[in-house]
Amino acid sequence: xxxxxxxxxxxxxxxxxxxxxxxxxxxxxxxxxxxxxxxxxxxxxxxxxxxxxxxxxxxxxxxxxxxxxxxxxxxxxxxxxxxxxxxxxxxxxxxxxxxxxxxxxxxxxxxxxxxxxxxxxxxxxxxxxxxxxxxxxxxxxxxxxxxxxxxxxxxxxxxxxxxxxxxxxxxxxxxxxxxxxxxxxxxxxxxxxxxxxxxxxxxxxxxxxxxxxxxxxxxxxxxxxxxxxxxxxxxxxxxxxxxxxxxxxxxxxxxxxxxxxxxxxxxxxxxxxxxxxxxxxxxxxxxxxxxxxxxxxxxxxxxxxxxxxxxxxxxxxxxxxxxxxxxxxxxxxxxxxxxxxxxxxxxxxxxxxxxxxxxxxxxx
Amino acid sequence: xxxxxxxxxxxxxxxxxxxxxxxxxxxxxxxxxxxxxxxxxxxxxxxxxxxxxxxxxxxxxxxxxxxxxxxxxxxxxxxxxxxxxxxxxxxxxxxxxxxxxxxxxxxxxxxxxxxxxxxxxxxxxxxxxxxxxxxxxxxxxxxxxxxxxxxxxxxxxxxxxxxxxxxxxxxxxxxxxxxxxxxxxxxxxxxxxxxxxxxxxxxxxxxxxxxxxxxxxxxxxxxxxxxxxxxxxxxxxxxxxxxxxxxxxxxxxxxxxxxxxxxxxxxxxxxxxxxxxxxxxxxxxxxxxxxxxxxxxxxxxxxxxxxxxxxxxxxxxxxxxxxxxxxxxxxxxxxxxxxxxxxxxxxxxxxxxxxxxxxxxxxxxxxxxxxxxxxxxxxxxxxxxxxxxxxxxxxxxxxxxxxxxxxxxxxxxxxxxxxxxxxxxxxxxxxxxxxxxx
Numbered sequence: 001x002x003x004x005x006x007x008x009x010x011x012x013x014x015x016x017x018x019x020x021x022x023x024x025x026x027x028x029x030x031x032x033x034x035x036x037x038x039x040x041x042x043x044x045x046x047x048x049x050x051x052x053x054x055x056x057x058x059x060x061x062x063x064x065x066x067x068x069x070x071x072x073x074x075x076x077x078x079x080x081x082x083x084x085x086x087x088x089x090x091x092x093x094x095x096x097x098x099x100x101x102x103x104x105x106x107x108x109x110x111x112x113x114x115x116x117x118x119x120x121x122x123x124x125x126x127x128x129x130x131x132x133x134x135x136x137x138x139x140x141x142x143x144x145x146x147x148x149x150x151x152x153x154x155x156x157x158x159x160x161x162x163x164x165x166x167x168x169x170x171x172x173x174x175x176x177x178x179x180x181x182x183x184x185x186x187x188x189x190x191x192x193x194x195x196x197x198x199x200x201x202x203x204x205x206x207x208x209x210x211x212x213x214x215x216x217x218x219x220x221x222x223x224x225x226x227x228x229x230x231x232x233x234x235x236x237x238x239x240x241x242x243x244x245x246x247x248x249x250x251x252x253x254x255x256x257x258x259x260x261x262x263x264x265x266x267x268x269x270x271x272x273x274x275x276x277x278x279x280x281x282x283x284x285x286x287x288x289x290x291x292x293x294x295x296x297x298x299x300x301x302x303x304x305x306x307x308x309x310x311x312x313x314x315x316x317x318x319x320x321x322x323x324x325x326x327x328x329x330x331x332x333x334x335x336x337x338x339x340x341x342x343x344x345x346x347x348x349x350x351x352x353x354x355x356x357x358x359x360x361x362x363x364x
Numbered sequence: 365x366x367x368x369x370x371x372x373x374x375x376x377x378x379x380x381x382x383x384x385x386x387x388x389x390x391x392x393x394x395x396x397x398x399x400x401x402x403x404x405x406x407x408x409x410x411x412x413x414x415x416x417x418x419x420x421x422x423x424x425x426x427x428x429x430x431x432x433x434x435x436x437x438x439x440x441x442x443x444x445x446x447x448x449x450x451x452x453x454x455x456x457x458x459x460x461x462x463x464x465x466x467x468x469x470x471x472x473x474x475x476x477x478x479x480x481x482x483x484x485x486x487x488x489x490x491x492x493x494x495x496x497x498x499x500x501x502x503x504x505x506x507x508x509x510x511x512x513x514x515x516x517x518x519x520x521x522x523x524x525x526x527x528x529x530x531x532x533x534x535x536x537x538x539x540x541x542x543x544x545x546x547x548x549x550x551x552x553x554x555x556x557x558x559x560x561x562x563x564x565x566x567x568x569x570x571x572x573x574x575x576x577x578x579x580x581x582x583x584x585x586x587x588x589x590x591x592x593x594x595x596x597x598x599x600x601x602x603x604x605x606x607x608x609x610x611x612x613x614x615x616x617x618x619x620x621x622x623x624x625x626x627x628x629x630x631x632x633x634x635x636x637x638x639x640x641x642x643x644x645x646x647x648x649x650x651x652x653x654x655x656x657x658x659x660x661x662x663x664x665x666x667x668x669x670x671x672x673x674x675x676x677x678x679x680x681x682x683x684x685x686x687x688x689x690x691x692x693x694x695x696x697x698x699x700x701x702x703x704x705x706x707x708x709x710x711x712x713x714x715x716x717x718x719x720x721x722x723x724x725x726x727x728x729x730x731x732x733x734x735x736x737x738x739x740x741x742x743x744x745x746x747x748x749x750x751x752x753x754x755x756x757x758x759x760x761x762x763x764x765x766x767x768x769x770x771x772x773x774x775x776x777x778x779x780x781x782x783x784x785x786x787x788x789x790x791x792x793x794x795x796x797x798x799x800x801x802x
Binding site: 043048076077078079081082083084085087088089091092093095096106107110118129132137177178179180183220359360 | 487494495499506605618620625639641708712714715717718719720721722723754757758760762764766767771
């Protein structure tokens with residue numbers, strides 16, 4: 001009985017809601033908004049992570065969207081579902097006359113390189129990787145610009161900070177997959193911890209990464225948060241109290257595990273985790289930031305204004321392409337002396353007094 | 365409605381089958397069972413149940429008419445249109461003032477949906493907006509390029525379906541084919557022609573071995589081929605990931621998980637000059653269609669395959685070794701899927717990466733189902749899915765329609781094919797007559 005009343009009632013409610021929402025005013029014709037329109041067309045092809053990967057595809061697109069808004073340029077996007085999509089997607093961008101086409105990630109390298117060689121009148125940019133020939137030797141192209149990030153410099157600071165903040169004397173890191181753009185974070189972090197031990201005569205241990213052997217803990221992909229949680233629980237049970245997950249969204253699993261254990265803190269990567277993973281902001285010590293969207297934005301601006309150059313863009317502490325996020329809620333807990341030391345280290349790296357080395361450092 | 369007694373009869377047959385001393389498959393059972401003979405017997409009897417239901421499912425899928433396949437595509441396109449419209453921002457905006465100016469809504473819906481489908485068509489067949497003649501006809505060849513691995517792997521699955529085996533392992537067999545085909549493409553130097561033929565052959569062999577494992581386990585131990593092939597898919601995926609970390613395998617200085625490019629001589633020959641990508645692999649796929657047709661329809665072995673597919677117990681009684689057939693079917697199916705993987709890397713991709721296979725092995729299942737497990741049907745279904753893929757690129761980049769829509773259209777097709785009565789009800793088609801009536 002109840003059911004028979006409920007069904008028409010809900011139907012009526014739904015219908016009236018639809019009706020009400022459909023009663024808006026029709027807009028005036030020809031409301032051509034937006035600043036000065038430009039016929040410059042910038043395009044972007046994702047890798048199989050897709051636009052909502054909370055990592056480089058997403059940041060890349062954010063930069064492009066911002067450029068579209070600010071400069072009034074045209075934009076075209078293509079998401080790749082698997083590896084055989086890269087070639088056709090890039091080819092489509094060329095066919096629609098994109099002045100500048102971005103590819104996200106090292107997997108796009110071959111497709112972009114091929115397109116760049118065949119279309120000298122168009123420009124291309126590759127995010128997070130450089131160009132190389134079939135045997136892996138670097139090549140330079142007139143119309144293709146690699147956008148890479150020396151994140152080791154920023155994670156060096158994070159390693160130093162983590163070592164200084166750790167109460168248990170153990171810190172940890174893990175990656176999503178063992179690829180250069182991930183292990184470079186871990187190398188810098190390891191060196192930062194070593195630097196702290198050297199300067200202070202302490203013995204803070206790093207779990208999850210051995211820089212010498214280039215071996216460590218990896219969750220296996222950039223999707224499985226449960227795996228990130230399990231790895232982090234392992235580290236916590238071994239005594240680590242500061243964790244740096246370098247695994248995109250998998251880091252959320254790490255943050256979840258860390259939030260359940262008192263006093264455990266997380267160092268986020270890529271973006272400022274205090275904002276992008278706000279549900280865990282009270283455990284975000286800081287973040288190692290990689291300004292992909294700024295690099296994309298700047299590249300579009302330069303190309304649009306005719307200032308294109310194919311010189312590799314390498315994000316460093318000096319040009320603020322990489323950096324450490326503010327401490328936010330931990331502002332008061334981080335010792336002023338430690339803050340100063342981190343600042344000094346940053347300056348020394350910028351001045352070239354300290355070089356952070358990693359086998360994964362992008363060639364300049 | 366006479367379904368029940370038939371199933372029961374089959375059940376009894378299966379129960380008595382293995383215990384009959386003259387049954388050709390019997391030596392297999394005790395041979396491998398050894399000391400645990402009792403439990404082994406119990407296992408095979410129990411396996412009879414799911415086996416026969418599986419058989420009916422496959423048979424039912426096969427019995428769906430061509431009409432159903434075509435209409436499924438039509439319904440899927442209509443549903444896809446609704447989704448395209450629903451996902452479009454402009455359409456959502458016009459819905460807000462539907463009653464103030466309803467024409468806006470209909471005009472926008474029509475424009476959005478037709479633009480998306482036209483782009484799909486232009487990307488898959490002929491692009492009349494292209495800059496040159498070559499570019500205008502290129503989409504058709506792209507459809508063939510995309511269809512090549514789907515047809516090859518689809519044939520492997522169709523062949524197994526016809527023989528009563530649910531081969532979910534095309535993905536793993538394809539990955540193995542890509543691994544070995546690719547490896548012999550760059551690791552060894554051979555004269556032109558011989559090189560790519562050898563690499564292609566190695567891909568087929570790798571796929572055949574991988575498929576053979578599942579066939580052997582099924583034939584020897586009665587292991588369920590669905591579970592075995594799915595697990596082999598996982599193993600193949602992680603094997604690839606492992607190999608991509610080994611420098612002896614990758615043969616490149618780059619630290620990225622990708623191998624060296626294959627040698628010039630290992631590339632499958634282009635059938636047309638650049639910018640066309642159509643390669644020899646498509647010819648291989650066509651030859652494979654012919655081969656599978658001949659195998660199934662004209663050869664003695666194929667007759668045995670089909671006999672086992674129709675009714676394994678009757679086949680056994682007729683003196684056909686079901687175990688041998690199972691093994692051979694999986695080896696052949698694996699070889700076809702292995703060829704698909706090898707043609708992918710030797711034809712277009714040039715290097716191995718972790719995602720080389722994408723979801724091809726699973727799309728191929730759809731292709732085989734849509735093609736009603738017939739060689740020609742698989743060819744046509746493969747071309748259709750190749751067209752979806754090729755057109756999807758253009759649709760996405762030019763009209764901003766999410767690529768997911770294409771995937772949804774594909775999924776709806778499968779869904780409808782799996783439920784033929786639904787399509788028949790929608791279009792008020794009569795139920796299939798005569799021999800299929802139960």
